[in-house]
Amino acid sequence: MPKPPNTEDATAARRRWRRSLALLLGVLLGGAAVAFGAWRLSLDLALAQTQDDAQRHLRFVAHELTGALDKYEAVPQVLARHPALAGLLAQPASPTRVAEVNALLVDVARDAAAAAIFLIDANGQTLASSNWRDAQTFVGQNYAYRPYFRDAMASGGGHFYARGSTTGTPGYFIAHRLDQAAGVVVLKVSLDEMESNWARSAGDLMLADARGVVFLASRPEWKYRTLRPLTAAARAELHETQQYGDLPLASLVREPTRASDDLRVERVGTATARLRALVTEQPVEGRGWTLLSFTEIRGAEQIAAGRAWAAALGWVSLLLLLAYLQLRRRRARERLAAQGELRAAYGSLEARIAERTQELQARVDELRRTERTLRATQDELVQAGKLAVLGQMAASITHEINQPLAALRALNDNARVFLERGMQADAEGNLEAIDNLTQRIAAIVAQLKGFARRDELRVQPVPVVTAFQAAVALVGAEARRQRVVLACPPVPEGLAVLGQQVRVEQVLVNLLRNGIDASAEQGGGTVVLQAEVDAAAGQALLRVTDDGPGLSDDVQARLFEPFFTTKRRGEGLGLGLSISASIANALGGSLQGGNREGGGAQFTLRLPLA
Incomplete structure (x- = not known):
């Protein structure tokens, strides 16, 4: 008859299988928890570091932008005091005064590297401009609707960024009122070079006005879009001032994917191209503008993923170490073999250390040779400096030597005449004077030779x-x-x-x-x-x-x-x-x-x- 199955063995087998399954699940869940925790912590740290770097960059860019604009503030103020401008406002129909002011504005715009400078009368009519020769000249245009004109007439100064209604070229306008409110002188600054520098720098930047309209951006497709939908009143005001012409000013697509008190990650862009990036903002003081930085987080996510894998591997390594310790007594021979491998590795390490030491010694010798070469080069530079000084003083030194030489020739001629006439005492006096002059020349030459001498x-x-x-x-x-x-x-x-x-x-x-x-x-x-x-x-x-x-x-x-x-x-x-x-x-x-x-x-x- 067949032997009946052992019920106790089957039960024990099932228990072992359950314990193995529970252990495996515990290992997997523990590894997943460790990997997720490492990923989240690494990502937060990487994003925080990225935000700090972006914030420092934005402060630098804001300072650079403010400095670039502030250096132009004094130009219209100084021009407003020029008598030629007041003369043209008093006689706007005078061709002579128009030509004089046009020439003045051309010179000032060229020297100040401004896009344009123009003079507007109290009614908003442009009388003269640095671009008076251009086909799209400002002369004859009326800019009474522009805020910079109204602000300057009301308070003495005005500032405004806009696309040119005449040329279509954008720029920052700085206006200053003349005395007796006779008119306004306006300077236009182009920010195209700064925008080009943004396109070449790391990360993506944009500059938005108080309404959220982006007027400078490192990506061309972001320019003249809005950070948020514009109200009807805002669009009506923009249309009245023609700040951005008749551009549609569509909104950028901004989809938050992570938002907290410290970090904000969005998908930003247009309907066809979007960027997943960390958003950082920086206000530009005194102008109502906001600088925004969009830094891709793909690198931070890759770093976090790498660290998560490293944590998972560390978890697995820890478990393997525990298993190794558990089997240690039964693996005595393997331990001895491992010790033999360790000794071999130690010998190999000593060989590598010796090799590395030789390499370092070679580098030290090279550094010493470089130091000697540097010292020799410095001595050559010092010698070149001395010779350059002597060369620059050549005219004075020549004059210093030519005076006693001229006296030597005169004394020599006189001594010859005295000898021919038998005037021995006078001739000896001349010879003594000649000796003194030669000693003076020798002293000058000795000083020059000592100064020019090459020394260590x-x-x-x-x-x-x-x-x-x-x-x-x-x-x-x-x-x-x-x-x-x-x-x-x-x-x-x-x-x-x-x-x-x-x-x-x-x-x-x-x-x-x-x-x-x-x-x-x-x-x-x-x-x-x-x-x-x-x-x-x-x-x-x-x-x-x-x-x-x-x-x-x-x-x-x-x-x-x-x-x-x-x-x-x-x-x-x-x-x-x-x-x-x-x-x-x-x-x-x-x-x-x-x-x-x-x-x-x-x-x-x-x-x-x-």
Whole structure:
């Protein structure tokens, strides 16, 4: 007879199967929960970071936009005071006055890089314009309906962005009223270049007015659409002012896919093309505009998905680790094999570390070679700066040498005549004068040779009084040529700095020449070279002050920038202060420049005391 099935075995098998199924379901649900949590957390963090980056970018763009428009504010205000405009408003039928104002507006528009500048009388009629030669000129057009005209006539100033009703070209209009409300001068600024820059930048940007009409956008299909449907009253007002002509101003499609207090994600675009993006807004102060940034979140979602997969893999790895620990005792041989593999991997790692160490040593050697090359290049730059200074002083040096040479020729001729006539005493006097002049020429040449000598940077004590004397001797002829007085108060006794004689002189020569040029611009003056001691800092302060016009904020910001110069073309390379700052840093000091209270500029070379 067949053996009946064992009921207890079947029950145990079913229990094991249920436990395995429950374990599998628990593993799957746990992995799904871990993956979802990692995905959500990673996505929130990525979107928050994206929003922070977009907010910083919007603040920068808003600042750039405001700055670009504010720099034009003063142009119509200044033009409104020009007597030619008042003269034309008083005699609008005068062809001479019309031609004069047209020419003036053409020059100002060109210099200010404005799209157009035009003059409107009190009735809104355009009398003159910078585009008077164009087929679509503003001359003869009446703009009394434009808000910028009405605001300027009422309050003195007006601002308005609109498409040109005459040319169809959009722009930002800045209006200013003339005295006695005789008329209004208007400047039109084009924002096309800024809009083109937006199209090339990361992310998508748009600029909307107070009604929600988008008038600048990085995507052409978004331009002249609205962020929300316009009311009938708003459309009537837009039609009256012709701000956007007769454009339909259809609404953009905006479908929120995620909205919270911190993050807003939308599908935005037109009926044919939409973008799923994170929306960030930034108001433009003082103009009622709003900047909007739309950043695609596809990258953030991909990062979140990658991290979710990593979390799921980590979950699986954790379970495998637990299973490994559970079977550890029964896998003694596998553990020993794994230890053998680990030793092999360790040996391989040591080999890789040794190889990597050799690579790093090679890079260190390359960096040292690069450092030597950089130092040699810097020495070449310093030498080139010295030769450039000598070249720029060539005229003064030539004049300084030509005077004793001319005297030498005259004394030589006289001595020959005295000898022919037997006037021995007079001839000896001339020869003694010739000897003195040759010594003077030799001293000048020796100073030039010492200044132009190629040398290596070797720090040693440098007497300040010696450096002052050499620098003043080198630029003395240039100062006399430009009618500038060089003043050098007494140097503290025994004062010396750690540096190098020629390089300290080079910095002083550069500063003195700049002071001489600046004072010469004012018709002459005094350049003062003086020394002080800052005992607390252990430094000597070598100061050069002049009677020049001083340094503007823009010049001070770029003072030590290479190839930046305020001199006329051909009179300077813009390397003197840059090289001088490099020399000061190499000598362990610094070089600062600024304006002094009494007027003029002041430069301070700080060097360590010897």
